[in-house]
Amino acid sequence: MGSTKHDGDVIILTGASSGIGEVTAWELAKRGYRLVLAARRADDLGQLAGAITQRGGLALPVPTDICVEAQLERLVQMTLDHFGRIDVLINNAGVAKAQDAATPTNPHIDMILGTNLIAPMRLTRAVLSHMIPRRSGHIVNVGSVASYISAPGQAVYNASKHGMRAWNDTLRREMKPLGIKVSLVSPGFIRTPMTETVRGMPMVGPETVARIIAKVITHPQREVITPMAYKFLIALTTAFPGPSDAVMSAWRVWKW
Incomplete structure (x- = not known):
């Protein structure tokens, strides 16, 4: 495999077993x-790490449920034990499931907010305790354009991504x-298993x-x-909120 001037930097990547994370x-x-590859699916994670290693890369699989704080602490400690430092954290893991704003169940709220917002906060806190003394490191958060354009039927997911952007901005400042860099990557619809049931939307690959x-x-960039x-759709939504509400109310983007 190739290398760059950053050859050897240590990266923790969550949600690594499929979709955007795997690619x-x-x-x-x-x-x-x-x-250091983290995800819940241990078999998929192990196969990915093995394939990367066979191609000359270096990948440590650490099966992790990021909603369990003790497993986040284990992830950080195993990274330090194996590589001695953490240079970059990529908070990529995320889940989405349709449910209206007026009727979310408690398990739905806990799953979406726990995975998409609370876990990245906790993992970042754990990683920063090792980055700050070195005055070096980079946190990359994977958000969503849903933090700008809130489609009906995804209220809790949208809230989690709005929260991610607000938290990311505060963290960056x-x-x-x-000496710690903080960046936000906000994708729209991307062709992954998470969007495989979505119809009528053009998508790029992961x-x-x-x-x-x-x-x-x-x-490094802010976002x-x-x-x-x-960017054009976000600008339209901001400039014309009334028509945007009418269009979005009449059209449920997600088909599950």
Whole structure:
């Protein structure tokens, strides 16, 4: 596999066993990073790490349920035990499930907010305790254009991504004086298992997001929205809120 001037940097990547996470793992491995891959599906995770290793990369699989704080602490400790440091954390793991704003069940709220918002906060807190003394490191959060355009039927998911963006912005401002970089990558609809039932929406593949994540690590940015067409949609929604409400109320984007 290839290498860059960042060859050897250690990256924790959550949600690594499928979708954007799996493709990102391959993209980063090609660039010479040392990877710690976290996800719940141990078999898929092990196969991915093994395949990367066979191709000359270096990947440590750590099966992790990010909603369990003790497992997050174990993930950080295993990374330090194996590699001695953490240079980048990519909070990529996420879940989505349709439910209306007026009727979310408690398990639904706990699952979506726990995975998409609370777990990244907790894992970042654990990682920063090792980055801040070195005054070096990078947190990359994978958000969503749902933090700008809130489609009906995904209320809790949308809330989790709005929260992610607000938390990311605050974190970035707090960490800047401490030498820690913070970036947000906000994809729109991406062709992954999470969107396999969505109809009528053009989608790019996960490799688009993977390349952006890799680029953000070497060339830090505050936020990258992808694909670029979503910037236009966000601008329209902001400029014309009334018509946007009418259109979105009449059209449920997600089909589950």
